[in-house]
Amino acid sequence: MPTMTPSTTEIRITPTADDHRVARHAAAAIVLTVAEAAIPLPLPGVKPGLANIVILVVLARWGWREAAWVALLRVFVGSLVLGQFLAPGFFLSLAGSLASLAVLGAAMHLPRRWFGPVSHSVLAAFAHIGGQLLVARLWLVPHDGVFYLVPVFALAATLFGLVNGLVAARLLEAEGAKPTP
Amino acid sequence: MTKLFALRRWLAAWAVHLRVGDGLVLAAALVFCVVSALSLWQGGRPDKAIIKAGGKVFAEVDLAAPRMLEVPGPLGTTRIEIQPGRARVAADPGPRQYCVRQGWLVSAGAVAICAPNQVSLALSGRHADYDSLNY
Secondary structure, three states, X not given: OOOOOOOOOOOOOOOOHHHHHHHHHHHHHHHXXXXXXXOOOOOOOOOOOOHHHXXXXXXXXXXXXXXXXXXXXXXXXXXXXXXXXXXXXXHHHHHHHHXXXXXXXXXXXXXXXXXXXXXXXXXXXXXXXXXXXXHHHHHHOOOHHHHHHHHHHHHHHHHHHHHHHHHHHXXXXXXXHOOOO | XXXXXHHXXXXXXXXOOOOHHHHHHHHHHHHHHHHHHHHHOOOOOOOEEEEEEOXXXXXXXXXXXXXXXXXXXXXXXXXXXXXXXXXXXXXXXXXXXXXXXXXXXXXXXXXXXXXXXXXXXXXXXXXXXXXXXXX
């Protein structure tokens, strides 16, 4: 009878403070994603994208790397929670997220004096619809008909980009007032 | 009045967070919305009129400038009027005048047929709307 010996391949994970912070922010973003899924919306693809508020705040306070972690964790976990993982909606969401992260990476270097979270938010929202439409056109609906709704998506991106950006700016202001955790 | 004032204060509290560049980005976004709507949602606009007589294409006319066309048929002459963006059968020797009473054709895919005189007027565009679908 073999004796019980401790595994030699045991992996010890010691999460750092950074990991905890990413997890906390990702959790907040996932909650917003799930809550948002309950809101009935007239058109598929037109969503407020409330989770992006969290990503904007993380971007401004902790930088792009951490924002990317939060954004991608949100896409993966959010889709798992909603039962959308690897469904078409998941890939659209992933493409939108990657595109908006790329744009945010560039937009965050715009002069802070003139361009605030609202700029970041609107630009990221446009990148999001751009990424989604690209995947939709190349893979899901290989027909130019998908572009018929571009004006609607663009208007939604402008509107929700503005609102999310304003909320993020206000949260950043409120956070700046109290000492960092 | 106080309500209006409160609303303005509330809006001002949000507007504090808008910077100059943000205004520019928003303006650019709105311009993109308008331009994309104008360019993508004009698919039904015709740019050409195709006139057939006796089953053969008699003329293909650009819908840019106004002009009058006289198309001969077995009963006589059908007169077709072209104006920028629209066209109609102005006069036809047929007995029931269906194609004349159709009036101005304004969207791509629209057709007026003067069957007795064997003349038809059809508008075509880049993205013609369907005039019929079947399986």
